[in-house]
Amino acid sequence: MLFENKYYKILDAKVDGLDAVYRIALLPDCDVYRGHFPGNPVSPGVCNIETIKECAMLLTGKRLLIGTIKQCRLTAVASPALCPEVNVTLNLLPTDKGFIVTARIADAERTYMEYKGEMIV
Template structure:
């Protein structure tokens, strides 16, 4: 985990062939939120992308390096005090021996916060 104690995984389950559902709990007391932004904490987009990478590494049991991103859409702000629990849908497919393609939808309650597609290279 790049940011120590930033989040905990409540569940990570394989729901179909290449589809996974993860539930995570954000630590609203983490230092990141004191600077982003004081008095109005918002989850940094780069932290969301790191969480997706770390979950994908756990699923593939392999260290990964982000090769490309496409269709990245931040659709709602995540305030960890209001909505500390996030649900991440991951479609993880190996497209070549060393490449993994991931499609993600991240939600809180019924609100979609992030959609993205990315390709990781196994290292």
């Protein structure tokens, strides 16, 4: 299941080769937030990882799978109530199998997730 336009919506994109910043809105009416947690919605880490993967696929134009995750730090709680819009910043480095992806989900005040891993084509 792709999360775009269900869990998040892309508002803006700044792309420079294999570097990009996607400005996204977290969609509070998503079923994920109704279950995680009702009345106090929190963005699950796995959904943040999927958002990063989908933005990487958009940047490369390729279907990607997560090969390895070397770092995934949840540094603050993201929520559509607390941070309705965030930036997904990506840097991709080509490899034989796909890409090394370094990413961050953040707004002007805090970083919510830092990620580094390999995604394969």
